[in-house]
Amino acid sequence: MTKSTALGPQFLRFLVVGGIAFVTNIVALTLFNLVMHPITAQFLAFPIVVLVAWWCNRRFTFGSTQPWRRELGKYILANIAGWAVNNGIYVLLVLSSSFIATWPQIAVVIGSLSGVGINFFFARKMVFKP
Numbered sequence: 850m851t852k853s854t855a856l857g858p859q860f861l862r863f864l865v866v867g868g869i870a871f872v873t874n875i876v877a878l879t880l881f882n883l884v885m886h887p888i889t890a891q892f893l894a895f896p897i898v899v900l901v902a903w904w905c906n907r908r909f910t911f912g913s914t915q916p917w918r919r920e921l922g923k924y925i926l927a928n929i930a931g932w933a934v935n936n937g938i939y940v941l942l943v944l945s946s947s948f949i950a951t952w953p954q955i956a957v958v959i960g961s962l963s964g965v966g967i968n969f970f971f972a973r974k975m976v977f978k979p
Contacts, residue, residue: 862910863969870902871961875954887943887953891936899928911977920976927971935964 877897881890903924907913913920942949942956949956 859910859973860969863906863972864965866902866905866910867961867965867968869905870898871957873901874898874957874961878953878957882953887950887956888940891939891943891953891957895932895936899925899932906972906977911972913977915977923976924972927975928968930971931964931968934967935960938963 874891874894874897877894878887878890881893885893900921903921906924907917907920937960939953939956939960942959943953944950
């Protein structure tokens with residue numbers, strides 16, 4: 850599958866995939882949060898979200914044909930900075946507000962928006978090179 854490597858259309862596809870990953874995150878977090886602390890719930894939800902985002906970006910955003918195992922490893926490494934920003938903000942918000950600790954989905958929104966640019970840059974430059 851060949852995808853346009855033009856920055857604008859590619860970024861829009863990346864945002865659509867981000868929306869899918871976001872919904873995945875909210876659902877997984879909400880389910881895990883039924884039985885555990887919101888920080889633990891997000892810690893367990895995040896690997897699921899990364900796998901969904903990688904697969905969708907591979908197929909839809911970048912149309913990659915690279916060997917998947919190596920690419921997935923590079924994707925995980927490339928997303929460490931975005932993960933640190935995203936989940937760092939999430940943890941700070943959950944720990945600093947009892948309201949957000951009760952509704953951790955709010956922290957997911959804020960954290961996700963904070964990490965999107967970083968994740969796109971590293972995905973485009975390190976993982977799915979045009």
